[in-house]
Amino acid sequence: MSKQATNVTIKDVAKCAGVSYATVSRVINGQSVSEDKKARVMQAIDKLGYVVNMSARSLAGGNTHIVGVLVPNLGNEYINQVLQGIDEALREYNYDLMLYTTQQREDKEARYVQALSRGMIDGLLLLVPFHPEAYLKSLRARHFPHVVIDQVVIDQNEHASASPTVAARNRQGALEAMRYLLELGHRRIGFIKGLAQLGSAHERFLSYEQALQDYGLSIDEDLIQEGHFEQRQGFLAAQALLSLPNPPTAIFAANDVSSIGVLQAARHADLRVPKDLSIVGFDDIPRAAHTYPALTTVHQPLVEMGRTAVSLLLRYIERPEQAVQHISFDTHLIVRDTCASANNKTDSRQSVVEEVVSIAKTS
Amino acid sequence: MSKQATNVTIKDVAKCAGVSYATVSRVINGQSVSEDKKARVMQAIDKLGYVVNMSARSLAGGNTHIVGVLVPNLGNEYINQVLQGIDEALREYNYDLMLYTTQQREDKEARYVQALSRGMIDGLLLLVPFHPEAYLKSLRARHFPHVVIDQVVIDQNEHASASPTVAARNRQGALEAMRYLLELGHRRIGFIKGLAQLGSAHERFLSYEQALQDYGLSIDEDLIQEGHFEQRQGFLAAQALLSLPNPPTAIFAANDVSSIGVLQAARHADLRVPKDLSIVGFDDIPRAAHTYPALTTVHQPLVEMGRTAVSLLLRYIERPEQAVQHISFDTHLIVRDTCASANNKTDSRQSVVEEVVSIAKTS
């Protein structure tokens, strides 16, 4: 109903400019047209306020300039950062964004495969897909342009890597974090895991183990807690860790949100961070710089990853048969205020008072 | 190119089911078709794995089942909450979401008005639009289904309210917060403003003034600081407030993110919250419950607002000529841990030590 309000079509433009409508189409799509006609057409477009009808274009085989983005959910800082990068880049290239949230339900798969078939989108960005096996295969088979972000193959199924990917080097950053903690003298380091299905979470854990081994330390299962990448879970896991007979002097959480839960738990236990407990996170979400104390964490270039995924996808949209690329970004430790040397380990209650007194003195 | 992969059309289904393709279309759209044919068609659809081509449908005059959502930006917790509600509701109704971010730039306007014209979306949700005057008029004129969320008319231009809206009662909640603070005995209450262009921000400020007047207090301009709804700004504003010769005993910030900045500033100034400084925020974003101390704030049902906006919009999509509705939600104070009575006001340095000592004793 409201749609026929937009009644100015390519034919109207053609009539107004005194050319055939095919010529108008060519002008719009930047194909070779003589200068004078091009000018006339442009003028007519301006005058009539013509805008292309995407449905028609899509139906006729053209591009919609719409990219689909599939995310597990909204309201997650990590995802939002990547999304921001995607959005920025898309805007630069004049593409629109169609957002699909899966809510981590497997049956959503049908939904977007369907969405593709509809031919509404030119390409698809998959952010941390949970059950990618089924549909990635189909996307590849159809040479449908797509890029997978931050999905590390967790099983050795080689098919999974056959799609273009953008990722971060989780192993390396996590190793850096662990070494930092170890160099500070920590020997009992707790670890709070991430979502088990996620490759990135697993990689971070592998680095935890590896670092301990590198330093000739044995792995104490008590120091390893489950987690879901969520604050509450981080809080509970930290409480469990801290109530151990021989509690850790440092905790490395698989993501920042969990770390913030650890910070909470430390407060509840009246522990001073970093004096009594050192904490390291992973992701470097914006909030990490604003906690108290500010979180020492492993930075991944989230926004950058989103942007890169877009430009990669756009290349595939232009040439779908192009060779499959994998881009990965370095991660690195950002030292802020949640870690301290493990040496001066004293009774925590004591140290609180000491610190306060010292503040009182200096002021 | 990849698109013709989806080659099974309505005609194939028709042939397979032994009916005309018009009949297939009718089955899909739920129009009256005899039971046996309907069954045959359904079976054929299943067998061939047919899915409707949205471009074609849209071109032929049908609905795309896509709703456009216009947000100022991503990565803002407030916006994300509303977005989450929108997304949830949209999924329930089987609609897809097309996301536009304006980055608060006025020239983006052209962009989405254009998007509408393309006929790609059935309706538009406008979240906190900054410069709505120009395009709202056009949307209304075309009877294009749309709903404005949380845009309170800031000037008395009556046109602006002629579009359907979903909003929260900012006045009331802010009043409640101020009364709470006043009842606690606070008489010097600082206020950190929000984005000046936003009606909601202004309303909260009006309540601040009104509450003071109701209690017979004069308004001290020194206690009123500018802000942009952002953490850093909240931090700086709070610092300014706290370094006043006669600093406030409580600060009311126009949103939670600012309040978190205030919390930071309090820490920097070695002030105990709530003992030395009471803080109230606005929005009740998820993070508010996880700060330390947990933030006392005014709750608005953000997710709910998003959901409501969707169901309202869907009604307009069904019947565009329907009477304009305005829905508003109550807001209410959530008391957590950042406010205390103003009576026991002592030297802040002193009180810190006292508290620590008392903790030491009880344990």
Added chain:
DNA sequence: AGGTATTTTGTAAACGTTTTCAAGTTAACT
């Protein structure tokens, strides 16, 4: 200048639906 290669232009045929119109069928009422 004559011929050939290249570029520009117009015509018409898709693309896959929805929907109007008229014909065909069934049901409902005397």
Added chain:
DNA sequence: AGTTAACTTGAAAACGTTTACAAAATACCT
């Protein structure tokens, strides 16, 4: 059984583009 009303069905015409094809125009050689 006959008439009318209601419903079901199929054919065909949109919807607004892109693009293959052919024709026309132009440029480039020798």
